[in-house]
Amino acid sequence: MAQPDLGIDGKSLRNLTTQAPLTANHPEVNQVTQLQEMLRAMEVRLSERITQSEQRTSAHTDELNTRIDLTNAHIDKINAQITHLAHKMQLK
Template sequence: MANSSTVNQAAQMEEMLRAMENGLSEKIIQSEQRMIARIDQLSGRVDRLEQTLVVNDMKALARTLNSSAICGAIPLYPLPLPSGAPIPEGQFPATFGDFRQLEGAPLLELLQLYQLEVPPVASLNDMLAILATHCGIAW
């Protein structure tokens, strides 16, 4: 009888241990899944930050190069659009002289592409100054 009772207790303890082990295994799996999701989320954030850094570097380089444009024949360098995409071919003036002659639809389109705010009563010179400031061009 005593032997049977001991076997019963051992079986009950073994069953309790299995239940605890299963519970722990489930918690470990859930914790691992949460960690994987967080790592994926962080990885996405790092990727976006890297892309932002690349775009900001491109903008800084273009602005630096544009800041030396002081006469008509000096080339200008377009900044990437706010999305990071390059500006469509031929829409950005090739030289400082071309920039100074911008007006009308081409100027308004550049202001819109770069998402620059322009006061409703802005003059041509005001609009050129807004674009020039954004692009690092001395105005």
């Protein structure tokens, strides 16, 4: 990878005055901050999607539980009718 031309050829890299501009202009160093920001944004988006998915799953579960309760109530009603008819038949 080509190094940026900072106009400091021939200068010593032993002091911070020269090293700081080199570090600040080095693409890998600059990309770390951008990558961290990108990863934070991805984390937020993923967290939101997970939360939405959990909410949808919870809503579906609640809906299914309601339908199961209604079905069980209907089954109980039918069973009561069957029991009532069986008693009637035994009495005859």
